[in-house]
Amino acid sequence: MKGRKTEEKGTGEGHSRREVLKSGGVLGVLALFTQLRMGTAEHHVDAATSGGTRFLRPPGAVDEDEFVRRCIRCHKCGENCPNSCIRFVGPEGPPEARGTPYIVPREKGCILCTKCNNGCPSGALQPIDPEHPRIWQQARMGVAELDTNICHSYQGYVCGICVRACPLQGLALKAGLWEKPILDRDYCVGCGLCEQACVHMPQAIRVKPLRNRQPGEEVA
Amino acid sequence: MNKKSATKKATSELDSVEPCLETRKGNLRSDATTRACPRGAMFNGDCVASVKHRPTEASSVVAISDLGIDLVSIHGSTGTSPVVAPSDTGILPVLAGILPALRAAAQRASRPWRRRQKRWQGPGRKLQILRRSLQIAVLLLLILIPVLSLYDHLRNQRDEVGIQSRWDTRTVHSLVQDVEQPERFTQAVRGSVWTLKAGDFIISDPLAVVDFIAASRVLVDRFLITALIPVLLSLLLGRVFCGWLCPADLLFEAGSRIRSWAGIETDVRFSRRTKYALLALGLLAGLLLGTQFFAEIYPPRIISAEFYLWITFGVFGAGAWFFLLILAFEIFVSRRFWCRYVCPGGALYSLLGRWRVVRLKVQESSCTNCRLCDKACEFGLSPMQGKFGPECNNCGLCMRACPHASLSYRLSLPPRDGLDVVSENLKSA
Structure with a gap:
């Protein structure tokens, strides 16, 4: 794709290629190790930078920037979703988010079955126990907003x-x-079932996706 | 009347021979009987023998040939007037015209196939059958998984109409409806070649893992371990995913076959280092920009994703056009462009397979320098000189192409001079 139009010289001349490889490899390894931080599947979040984002991610998703970094675009969450509510960002979306999953709650909300995040191989969607007594702390996708007008x-x-x-x-x-x-915004996970059900057109209750999806304050 | 007698003689001789296939439609209308057959004799053959009535009106011939049917090898039995079935017996005369034509077409089409079959008699023939079966199985699996997933969706939503409205989900339904717990089957396998989940066992492409590490700058151990088996296989067998499992390789090889079939000679060559540069560049870009790029340009992942999108949502993404663009470029401009020069996954597998221990070796004593293996190599390597390099995918096409069985797989450490050449006799070894 980005190839120079040089004449193919076979595999015999090893020196220059080896040099190119070496330099590239050294650079890449250096760049990796300077930036790499060892960590587990847990993520660190900054509660101060909470805000909105464009896509409503499936439950258990890590913060938006981290999510785009971690999602390997394998479509497994969509295959696992029994409700078939998960869509994928197509070529019309922003290039960094292409191929990542999202939910359109007006068309189909999430039923919180947690099959998508428990099948995610890379930890972009963190595993959630569906029987957890306080599931609203783990599965924060967005927050509903009610238009009383x-x-x-x-x-x-x-x-x-x-x-x-x-x-x-x-x-x-x-x-x-x-x-x-x-x-009650503390308990709302942003599943979007209310928005899907709303009989007013346009919908009076909307889910606003969260950019920072860390659990809120401890709710008793 | 020399011709006439010659024809009669030939007719008696050639009664049991298969029909002459060289005469075409135009000959029949003008003067089929007096025209010399390329085989050197006229023929009164099986094609008309199957029809009982043999009137001698030449007009019926014209009528049938006016239908546009390729009337091959319908000649007159006496040599003066062509014999065909009467036109008023309905479908029979048409069949009488079509059947030999079909047979002729089949024979014409089978001629290059026979030649190809001869090439298939090499020592690596069974290996190629195994390889093709594996590739086709992977491709079918990539279609099956989204179908099972879709069936699962519809079943969970109790959507009987949705299940019955598609033939694929209908088939799955008829297969599993009497089974207890059909989830055991419909949810057994999920994912694609990018990352596959079979039961509790997950296996991922090393490129996905490397790209994930670069973009997320996090080492998730339960994800890293899924690439263990592909990495070990690549260390032992080299770029074996490319040649044996990759669904894109199957289609690209089909493109290569189309090239040779259509006689396209244009082959623009690029530098092989491009793919290593692209691998480094993509990882660096992922590192700096915080997103993953290879998933969008890696053909096996594109194919699996497009199958999924097509079956589930009924639309294709941009990846389908990208893939077809590559395929067209490979067919018309540069043979095996993507795998040879660009593929970042191939670059990663080549780096892993540099020290592979299962290596193809060329035997110096029996090699006649015919270069058939060089021509057969899909990746443009030089098997004849033993220059397989790190990029050999152990596909064994060179082994099959060799008429002297000079190439074979051997367990060996990577040679110091980079040449996989065996000096002694393979048979004695």
Whole structure:
């Protein structure tokens, strides 16, 4: 692809090639070892730089920058997902995120089965115990945002469909008077089932993907 | 009337011989019987013998040949008027015209095949069958895994209509519907050649691992260990993934076959070091920019990803166009361009396989310097001189091509001078 158009000289002339290889290899090894830090599958996060991002990643994903570094684009999470909610960034996406998984919650939310992250070979998706009593601390993908200006329950119609759809019903989404959804951001994992279920068009409840997906404060 | 008598004589002699295939459609209409057959005799053969009625109207010949059927080898039995079946008996005359034509076409097509079969009689023939079977099995597995995955999706969603609307998931459904716990089968294998999970056993491409280390700057031990088996295999057998398992190699070799079949001679050569440079460059870019690039340009991964995207979402990604572009470039411009000069995975495997112990060796005493092995080598190495170098993928094509069985696999340490040449007789060794 980037080849010089030189005449092929066979494999006999070893010296110059060996030199090229040597220099390149030495450079590469040096560059690797200066930058390499030994670590395990755990990741370090900086809580201060929390913010939004473009793609809603599957549950258990490490922070966005680290996720793009770690994902080997093997599509295994999509193959393992029984809900087939995982999409992959196509050629229209940003080049550094191409081939990485994401979820469009309006079309299909995540059911938190944790099959995708337990099949991830490279630790881009951290393993999650689906029976964990506080799963909302491990599977933080995003946070829902409620627009009370268009939500049916806040506008005089009794709806409450998002509360019924929420897997953490009673924690993340509670039904108030006349089925008004009351959102608790500490418990919300951003699975997007409420956004998928919302009957208002456009949706009154939206999931905002998190750039920094570390667990929030200890919730009792 | 010399011709006539000659024809009669030849007819009696050649009654049991297969039909003459050289006369074509045009001959028949003009004057089929008086035209000399290239075999030196006219023939009244099986093709018309199968039809019972043999009228002698020449007009029916014209009618049938007007249909555009390639009326090969329908000659007159008496030499004066061509004999064919009557046109009013329906399908039979058409068959009488088509069948020998088909047979002729088959024989024409089989002529180069027969030559090729002769080449297949070398000592490495069974090895090539094994190699092709492995490659095709890998390719089929790459199609099977997304189908199983899709079936699993639909089954989990109780989507009976979705399962029945596709023939592939329908087939899987008919196979596993009576089995208890079909998940054991449908979820047994996941992934691709990039990283494959069979049961609890995970195996990954070393390129994926190296790229992961460079981009993430983290050593995850449970991921590193998945590349152990490919690395060990490459240390022992060299670039063996390229020649024996890679699905892209199968298609690129098909492209190479198309090249030779179409007689395309253009072969632009590049430097072999390009791939090592690209490997280093890609790792460096991944290191600095914090993302992985090889997954998007590595053909075996592209093929598996495109199969997955096509079967699951019904669309192709950009990778399909990239792959077809490479294939077209290989066919028309540069033979085996990607594997020889560019592939970063091949570069990594070459580096690992530099000290391989299973090596192809050329036997000096029986070699006649015919260069057939050099021509057969897909990677453009020089087997005749023993210059396999680090890039030999042990595919054994040179071994098959050798008419004197001068090439063979041997267990040996890498030679000091880089030449894999055996001086003594292989048979005695």
